[in-house]
Amino acid sequence: MKIVRYPERKDWKSLLERPHIDVSELNGVVKSILEDVRENGDDAVWRYEMKFDGVSLDALSVTEQEIDNAVKVVDAGLKEAIELAHSNIEKFHMAQQMSENRVETSPGVCCWQKGVAIQKVGLYIPGGTAPLFSTVLMLATPAKIAGCEEIVLCTPPDKNGNVNPAILVAAKTAGVNKIYKIGGVQAIGAMAYGTETVPKVYKIFGPGNRFVMAAKQHVSLSDVAIDMPAGPSEVCVIADESSNAEFVAADLLSQAEHGADSQVLLISTSEAMAEQVSMEIERQLELLPRRDIAVQSLENSLCIVAHDSSEAMDISNTYAPEHLVIATEDYEQLAEKVINAGSVFLGKYACESAGDYASGTNHTLPTHGYAMAYNGVNLDSYIRKITFQHITPEGVMSIGRAVELMAENEHLDAHKNAMTVRMRNIENK
Incomplete structure (x- = not known):
C-alpha cells in the first residue's frame, strides 16, 4: 500500500479519486438486453440465463421443495448465525418506525404525514464468487417491517440450476417466498418490466457488478425506482498511535477482497502506525484465499499520514467513504465530526464485518462518494411519506x-x- 505523508489540501481531491468506472461501453449491451426482456418476457430471460449463467432451466421460480431442501443441507451453526443476524437487523429497523404527528399550523389547519409501504419491491442478490445471503437479510427484513405486499427476489443459479442454499435459508428466515433463478441484467429487466413469471415491481434494491449497476441506472430513468447509485465497495480507517495494527490491516483487507475495483484508504496520524499496518497487510495477505483479488484492490488504495486527528477527519469527509472505521483513542470526539459517510464503526473492536453481517445496521450503503448526498438503505427506503391536511x-x-x-x-x-x-x-x- 502506497504511503503519502502530509499531503497539502489542494492535492486531496486528486489523491482521493476512485478508480474510474466507465460504463459507456456497457450501455449498448445493457439496453439491448433490457429491451429484449421488455418485449419478450420469459423467453428472453431463458435465453440470457443460458448465455450468461450457462444453465438451461426447467423453471424460473424456486419451489417450496427447493427451499425445504436448502434448510436441510445448510449447517446448523450457519442457520443459527443467520437467525441471530436477522433478529438484530429486525430490532434495529423496527426502531426506525415513524409515529404519526399531527400539527396545527394555523387555527383550524391540521397537517400530518403517514408512512405507506411501497407495495411491490424487487431484491437483487448476487450469487457468483461470493453469494451474498447476508444481503437477503439486509434488504428483505426492513421490507417486511415496512409492510411491502410483494417482495420479489432474483438471484443467479449455478450451472446445475440451483440457488445457493444459504440464500434460500436467509430468504425463508426473512419471510420471502417469491424467488426466481435469474441473474444479471435480465433479472433487473424482469423486475422492472414484469414477465409472464416475474411480477413487475415499483422499486429495485441490491448490489451487483457493472452490468447490473448500469441496468439499474437505465431502468430508473423511466420505469422503476432504485435504492441508490453505487460503485465498488470501499472502507476508510482512521488510526493513531494507540490503534491495533493487526485489527486495522484486517479491516482494510476485508474490503479489498470484495473485488479488484474495490478501494481501501488508511488515514493515520502516526507514521509508525502507517508502517506497522503496511507490514501487517503483507503478512495477512498471504493467508487469504482471495489474495489475488485483494492485491489488485490494494493497487487502487493508499495510506495518508495526517498532521492530526482534525485533519484526518477533514480528509475522510472529503472522501465520503461507504464504511468509516474510527479506530483511534478519541473516537467519541471524532464521531461528532463525521459529515460524509455511509456507516461508521467506533473503537478498536467495531470491525466493519460486524455491520456487514450481524450488528443490526444495514450494509447496503452509498459508495463512490455518494455518501455526500445519499444514506444507506433503512426502513424509510421502503416507505413513501404521504402528507394529509384537514381544514x-x-x-x-x-x-x-x-x-x-x-x-x-x-x-x-x-x-x-x-x-x-x-x-x-x-x-x-
Missing part, C-alpha cells in the same frame, strides 16, 4: 387571504378562485 371553516379564514394573494401574484387565477369560493361560502352563512 375547517376557521382554517379557511385564517389562511385564505394569504392563499389568494400568493396565487394572484403568481397569475394563477384558478388557484385563487378555489379558495375564494370557500371564503365566500363561509362568509355568507
Whole structure:
C-alpha cells in the first residue's frame, strides 16, 4: 500500500479519486438486453440465463421443495448465525418506525404525514464468487417491517440450476417466498418490466457488478425506482498511535477482497502506525484465499499520514467513504465530526464485518462518494411519506387571504378562485 505523508489540501481531491468506472461501453449491451426482456418476457430471460449463467432451466421460480431442501443441507451453526443476524437487523429497523404527528399550523389547519409501504419491491442478490445471503437479510427484513405486499427476489443459479442454499435459508428466515433463478441484467429487466413469471415491481434494491449497476441506472430513468447509485465497495480507517495494527490491516483487507475495483484508504496520524499496518497487510495477505483479488484492490488504495486527528477527519469527509472505521483513542470526539459517510464503526473492536453481517445496521450503503448526498438503505427506503391536511371553516379564514394573494401574484387565477369560493361560502352563512 502506497504511503503519502502530509499531503497539502489542494492535492486531496486528486489523491482521493476512485478508480474510474466507465460504463459507456456497457450501455449498448445493457439496453439491448433490457429491451429484449421488455418485449419478450420469459423467453428472453431463458435465453440470457443460458448465455450468461450457462444453465438451461426447467423453471424460473424456486419451489417450496427447493427451499425445504436448502434448510436441510445448510449447517446448523450457519442457520443459527443467520437467525441471530436477522433478529438484530429486525430490532434495529423496527426502531426506525415513524409515529404519526399531527400539527396545527394555523387555527383550524391540521397537517400530518403517514408512512405507506411501497407495495411491490424487487431484491437483487448476487450469487457468483461470493453469494451474498447476508444481503437477503439486509434488504428483505426492513421490507417486511415496512409492510411491502410483494417482495420479489432474483438471484443467479449455478450451472446445475440451483440457488445457493444459504440464500434460500436467509430468504425463508426473512419471510420471502417469491424467488426466481435469474441473474444479471435480465433479472433487473424482469423486475422492472414484469414477465409472464416475474411480477413487475415499483422499486429495485441490491448490489451487483457493472452490468447490473448500469441496468439499474437505465431502468430508473423511466420505469422503476432504485435504492441508490453505487460503485465498488470501499472502507476508510482512521488510526493513531494507540490503534491495533493487526485489527486495522484486517479491516482494510476485508474490503479489498470484495473485488479488484474495490478501494481501501488508511488515514493515520502516526507514521509508525502507517508502517506497522503496511507490514501487517503483507503478512495477512498471504493467508487469504482471495489474495489475488485483494492485491489488485490494494493497487487502487493508499495510506495518508495526517498532521492530526482534525485533519484526518477533514480528509475522510472529503472522501465520503461507504464504511468509516474510527479506530483511534478519541473516537467519541471524532464521531461528532463525521459529515460524509455511509456507516461508521467506533473503537478498536467495531470491525466493519460486524455491520456487514450481524450488528443490526444495514450494509447496503452509498459508495463512490455518494455518501455526500445519499444514506444507506433503512426502513424509510421502503416507505413513501404521504402528507394529509384537514381544514375547517376557521382554517379557511385564517389562511385564505394569504392563499389568494400568493396565487394572484403568481397569475394563477384558478388557484385563487378555489379558495375564494370557500371564503365566500363561509362568509355568507
